[in-house]
Amino acid sequence: MRRLIAVFAAIVLWSLWVLCILLILPVLLNVPGEATLGEIALWLAVLGAVVTYPILLPVLAALKAWAGRKSKPTLLAAIHTVIWGAFIGVVAILATLAGAFYAHEQALPVLSREEGFTNSYANAILRQDTAWMDRILKEGAPVDHPMSLGNTPASMSAGFGDWSLVLFLLGRGADPDRKDDEGRSVRTLAARPPAPPRNPTEALALDGVRALLSNR
Incomplete structure (x- = not known):
């Protein structure tokens, strides 16, 4: 047994x-x-x-x-x-x-500090996460950090219709007139959005962006 x-x-x-x-x-x-x-x-x-x-x-x-x-x-x-x-x-x-x-x-390749900022911003935009954005900025990333195609985090967010992120970044000093490779900026995208806001929160944020830009 x-x-x-x-x-x-x-x-x-x-x-x-x-x-x-x-x-x-x-x-x-x-x-x-x-x-x-x-x-x-x-x-x-x-x-x-x-x-x-x-x-x-x-x-x-x-x-x-x-x-x-x-x-x-x-x-x-x-x-x-x-x-x-x-x-x-x-x-x-x-x-x-x-x-x-x-x-x-x-x-595995080791990312530079700038490449790390680029990836972090892209992930924060993908997740529509202002808290993540705040952590990136506290790590020392420029608010107008260069992204792909001449975008900044703010203009990239505007292109995706993430107006809450745009409003957050403008409040942190993002340049609304910095143009990407196609000549678009936060200001031009706010004036003529590529698509209507997808929900009431983003519609309200777009109104906030326009009101903020009218004083600049």
């Missing part, structure tokens, strides 16, 4: 081992860029190791126990060597995987 419980516990533990390691595979398969032959070989080695090792180890343990009972020292030593060799092989594969992850992270 104890032996059955021990076998069952071992199966459960090794099943959890396989499950946990296999959870890595979707991450591996979604690493940006085209996989190299070396990466494909590594992923297959990981898959093979985590699947076969839990199956192979109980078999080897059973053979080791049988060889011990039958007093076969040569076979016992060979099985012992295979067990440790399999363990070292799995550890080597996982260590190689860890090294590949580290190398991938080290190869």
